[in-house]
Structure formats: structure tokens, C-alpha cells
Amino acid sequence: MKIFKFAPLIRKSFMIWTKVKRIARSGFVNFWRNGFVSLSAVLVMIVTLFTIGSVVFLGAILSSTLQSLKDKVDINVYFVTSAPEEDILAIQEKIEALPEVKSVEYVSREQALENFKERHKDEQLTLQALEELDENPLGANLNIKANDPSHYESIAGFLESDNVLSGAGARIVDNVNFSRNRLAIDRLSKIIDSADKVGFGVSILLIVLSIIITFNTIRLTLYISRDEISVMQLVGASYRYIRGPFVISGVMYGFVAGIITLILFYPLTYWFREVSENFLAGFNLFEYYIANFGQMFLLIAGAGIVVGGISSYLAVRRYLKL
Amino acid sequence: MIYFDKVSKVYAGTTALHDITLTIEPKEFVSLVGHSGAGKTTLLKMILVEERPTRGSVFFESLALNKLSKKDINKVRRRIGTVFQDFRLLPNMTAYENIAFAMEASGRADEEIHTDVPHVLELVDLTEKADNFPHQLSGGEKQRVAIARAIVNQPDIIIADEPTGNLDPISTYEIVQILKKINDLGTTVILTTHNKGVVESVGGRVITMDNGKIARDDKHGKYAL
Numbered sequence: 349m350k351i352f353k354f355a356p357l358i359r360k361s362f363m364i365w366t367k368v369k370r371i372a373r374s375g376f377v378n379f380w381r382n383g384f385v386s387l388s389a390v391l392v393m394i395v396t397l398f399t400i401g402s403v404v405f406l407g408a409i410l411s412s413t414l415q416s417l418k419d420k421v422d423i424n425v426y427f428v429t430s431a432p433e434e435d436i437l438a439i440q441e442k443i444e445a446l447p448e449v450k451s452v453e454y455v456s457r458e459q460a461l462e463n464f465k466e467r468h469k470d471e472q473l474t475l476q477a478l479e480e481l482d483e484n485p486l487g488a489n490l491n492i493k494a495n496d497p498s499h500y501e502s503i504a505g506f507l508e509s510d511n512v513l514s515g516a517g518a519r520i521v522d523n524v525n526f527s528r529n530r531l532a533i534d535r536l537s538k539i540i541d542s543a544d545k546v547g548f549g550v551s552i553l554l555i556v557l558s559i560i561i562t563f564n565t566i567r568l569t570l571y572i573s574r575d576e577i578s579v580m581q582l583v584g585a586s587y588r589y590i591r592g593p594f595v596i597s598g599v600m601y602g603f604v605a606g607i608i609t610l611i612l613f614y615p616l617t618y619w620f621r622e623v624s625e626n627f628l629a630g631f632n633l634f635e636y637y638i639a640n641f642g643q644m645f646l647l648i649a650g651a652g653i654v655v656g657g658i659s660s661y662l663a664v665r666r667y668l669k670l
Numbered sequence: 671m672i673y674f675d676k677v678s679k680v681y682a683g684t685t686a687l688h689d690i691t692l693t694i695e696p697k698e699f700v701s702l703v704g705h706s707g708a709g710k711t712t713l714l715k716m717i718l719v720e721e722r723p724t725r726g727s728v729f730f731e732s733l734a735l736n737k738l739s740k741k742d743i744n745k746v747r748r749r750i751g752t753v754f755q756d757f758r759l760l761p762n763m764t765a766y767e768n769i770a771f772a773m774e775a776s777g778r779a780d781e782e783i784h785t786d787v788p789h790v791l792e793l794v795d796l797t798e799k800a801d802n803f804p805h806q807l808s809g810g811e812k813q814r815v816a817i818a819r820a821i822v823n824q825p826d827i828i829i830a831d832e833p834t835g836n837l838d839p840i841s842t843y844e845i846v847q848i849l850k851k852i853n854d855l856g857t858t859v860i861l862t863t864h865n866k867g868v869v870e871s872v873g874g875r876v877i878t879m880d881n882g883k884i885a886r887d888d889k890h891g892k893y894a895l
Contacts, residue, residue, distance in 0.1 A: 580760070581744070585775035
């Protein structure tokens with residue numbers, strides 16, 4: 349009978365299964381019976397995971413705010429009223445061909461007039477003065493957006509080279525407003541740059557600090573169990589058999605803390621939306637959280653499980669003497 | 671069964687054991703007596719491989735304990751049952767679970783655990799306290815749980831380090847009776863004690879230690895200090 353050849357193998361895998369089952373069960377029992385210790389470990393881990401989550405949210409807020417600021421930066425090329433439309437469109441095509449340029453919007457004279465009226469709709473006097481004129485006093489313009497604020501410099505350089513803007517001999521460009529915006533644009537690029545760097549550095553620091561605190565807390569919870577660990581060794585338990593339940597408990601601290609953190613974020617982001625609506629340029633943290641919940645779940649619960657498990661693993665090793 | 675060959679142990683300059691040569695036969699009941707610091711506990715720690723000799727060798731049957739790799743220590747310990755003055759029960763486990771843990775750690779099957787644990791609990795007369803946690807038990811009861819845990823894997827040898835040190839006379843008497851019963855059933859017992867009455871009621875071999883040396887070794891000795 350072939351089955352007899354496999355009998356030891358079957359017995360061995362059955363034994364492994366029994367051990368896994370026992371380790372998991374005593375991990376759960378430890379977690380439950382050491383209620384107070386588990387509670388404090390979970391609370392500390394919530395702080396860690398909360399920090400990690402907040403860093404993610406902060407990053408999202410920062411990048412969305414920066415994005416909306418970036419969108420506000422542009423270069424406008426104003427044309428004289430007599431500039432022929434085909435010349436303007438030809439220039440638009442040339443500018444669009446530049447790799448640094450994200451978009452070029454053509455605003456016709458009529459459109460410019462509409463925009464003007466819309467902007468000044470509460471100022472009767474201005475509108476009346478406009479009515480007095482026979483002709484539309486506004487010229488067409490091109491609104492240029494770059495892929496990155498640092499690109500405006502080179503786009504402006506390109507525009508300033510004569511042959512670009514001087515259509516068919518006659519000068520058709522009234523004014524390029526880049527020089528006026530230049531200071532603001534330069535400064536903004538620098539702020540964006542350093543905000544990115546500082547934010548990244550601070551985030552890493554916060555995460556590292558909170559992981560260290562978690563690690564120490566778990567080590568303390570195991571310090572309480574050090575006599576227990578030595579008793580287990582005396583009774584003849586193997587290293588793995590002793591370590592297993594503690595690692596399971598550590599994983600559970602992380603998982604429970606992760607779930608609580610994720611639940612806490614729900615009302616907090618909702619509340620944050622209410623207070624921040626006005627100054628965050630329409631960024632909705634709550635919707636961001638709901639939309640990215642899958643990733644947030646993996647990140648927070650995953651980080652909890654990994655930090656909890658590894659901390660316990662390393663801490664038990666310390667108390668496994670001989 | 672246990673053999674010490676010229677064993678010395680030095681802790682940071684102080685000599686705890688000095689050139690000990692000693693043989694313990696199977697089924698013996700050995701009482702180890704001596705003042706505190708005479709080296710009794712160090713001797714026991716050598717058998718449990720909690721400490722390793724500075725010089726000399728310790729054998730458990732043909733196994734050289736001083737050369738044992740870390741990984742194999744737990745296999746030796748499963749063949750030794752231990753009982754201590756401070757009980758050393760796992761505080762978060764019930765009496766039943768404490769005993770079952772020793773079996774689980776040795777990789778015994780669930781069915782065996784279900785039949786053997788109630789059996790040893792009955793042997794130490796604690797069937798009713800099976801679900802109590804250590805802090806709900808008296809000193810004598812805790813020590814009986816510890817003994818139940820020590821014998822449940824049917825070890826070759828029981829090491830009892832001052833098992834009656836924290837107990838009242840009646841509990842002490844009970845513990846000694848249980849240890850004698852275990853010995854009668856064929857298990858080697860090594861007991862350290864300060865209690866003259868215990869040594870006399872056991873009545874077996876008595877080894878007297880003094881200053882890390884064996885001062886006397888009497889086949890049917892008495893407590894002589």
C-alpha cells in the first residue's frame with residue numbers, strides 16, 4: 349500500500365497544523381486575558397498609525413493645494429485690437445509645440461469683452477462707459493499654462509525672441525505679462541519645492557519616531573511576560589512555540605489599532621471638510637478618504653500588522669535566554 | 671542516569687561549584703541539602719542546562735549536556751519535570767491550561783491532552799480547581815499544579831528546588847507524599863530542601879553540600895548540618 353509510505357509525512361504535516369492552531373489560539377487568549385496591557389499597546393499603536401495616516405492626508409492636501417496654486421500661475425500674451433486672428437492662431441500653434449507648455453487657450457476679442465462684463469457686472473459705471481464706446485476696446489489674448497512653474501522662465505524667453513511675436517512685419521503684440529508675475533512665480537516655485545522637501549523629511553521623522561515608541565511599548569509589554577517566557581522554556585517549549593503566540597498578539601495589537609484608526613478617520617475627515625472648505629481651494633479630504641479607502645486600509649492595517657509583528661518578534665528574542 | 675564529571679562553575683570570580691563528581695542512578699530519590707549559597711541550585715541548573723559548567727562535563731544518560739546546542743535544549747527539558755519554590759506557573763492560564771501547555775509544548779496530540787490532564791489533576795487532587803487561575807489557588811494548590819505539570823509528560827526525572835519552601839506544614843507533607851508516590855512509580859527525583867522533617871520523611875539518599883563541594887553523601891542519610 350502506497351499510503352504507508354506517506355504516513356510519516358501526513359503525521360508531520362498534521363503536527364504542524366496542530367502547532368499552528370495552538371499558537372494562534374494562545375495568541376488570541378493572551379491578547380484577551382492581558383486586557384489592560386493589550387489596551388495600552390493598542391492605544392500607542394493607534395498614535396503611530398494615526399501619524400502615518402495623517403502624513404498621507406497632509407501629502408494629499410499639500411499636493412492638491414499646490415496644484416491649484418500652480419493652475420493659477422500663467423502667462424498672458426495680449427494682442428493689439430487690430431491683430432488678425434489667423435496670425436494669433438499661428439502663434440498659438442507655435443507655442444503649443446513647446447514641450448514645456450501644458451495648454452494654450454485662445455481668448456478672442458468678443459470673449460474678452462464677455463469676460464470683462466462678467467467680472468464687472470456690479471459696476472454700473474464701468475459698464476456704462478463701455479457702452480459709450482463704438483468698438484470693442486479689448487484685444488484678444490493667449491493664456492499659456494506650463495507643465496511646471498519653473499518652465500515659465502524658458503517660455504517667456506521664447507516669447508521674447510523677436511521673430512515669434514512679430515507676425516507679418518507689423519507688431520501685433522501689445523504686452524506680455526510674464527515680467528509682472530515673474531517675482532510671484534519664482535517665489536512660488538521655491539515654496540513648492542521646499543514645502544515638498546520639508547514635508548517629506550518631517551513625515552519620515554514622525555513615522556520613525558512613532559515606530560520606535562511602538563516598539564518600546566511592545567517591549568515593555570513583553571518585559572512583563574519575561575518570567576512567563578522563562579517558565580515556558582523550562583517546560584521544554586521550543587523557541588518558535590514560545591515566540592509564536594507573542595507575535596500573534598503583536599499582529600493583533602496592530603490590526604485592532606489599524607481598524608480603530610480607520611474608523612476614527614471617518615468622522616475626523618468629515619469634520620475637517622467642514623472647517624477647511626474655505627481655504628483649501630475646494631479640496632475635499634472626506635471624499636479623498638472614501639475614494640482611497642482601499643489603499644488606506646491596506647496601508648494602515650498593513651503597517652499595524654507589520655510593526656506589531658516585527659516588534660514582538662524582536663522583543664521576545666531579547667527575553668529568550670539560553 | 672545523571673553524571674557530573676569534575677564540574678566547576680565560576681560566576682565572576684566566585685566559585686559556585688568546585689570540582690563536583692557525582693552519579694545519580696535511575697529511580698533514586700536524592701535529597702540535596704546545604705546552606706543557602708552552597709551550590710544546590712547551581713547543580714540543578716546544570717541538569718536543566720540553564721547554566722553551563724565552566725569546567726567539566728554533565729551527562730544525561732549518554733548525552734553531554736555541556737555540549738548541547740541551543741536548539742536541542744528544549745528536547746532535554748521535556749524529559750525533566752521541574753518544581754520550584756516560587757511555583758512558576760503561567761499566570762494567565764488556568765490550572766488545566768498550565769498542565770496542558772507542557773504537553774502542547776512537547777508536541778502531544780489533542781486526544782492525549784484531553785485524557786492525560788484530567789488524570790494528573792486527579793492524581794494531585796485538584797479536579798475541582800481545573801479552571802482556576804493561579805492567583806485563585808493557595809500555595810499548596812499551586813505547588814500541586816506545578817507537580818502535575820512536571821509529571822504529565824512522564825519525565826525520566828523530577829527536579830524539585832525547595833518545593834516546600836513557601837508552604838505550611840500540612841501542604842509540605844502532602845507535597846512530599848506526592849513526590850514519594852511519583853518516585854515509587856519509577857521516576858528519579860532530585861529534591862533540594864532546608865527542611866529537616868522533609869529529608870527524614872523521604873528517607874532516601876542525602877547529599878550534603880557546602881561551599882560548592884559535596885560534604886557528605888549518605889545512602890540512607892539524615893539531615894546533618
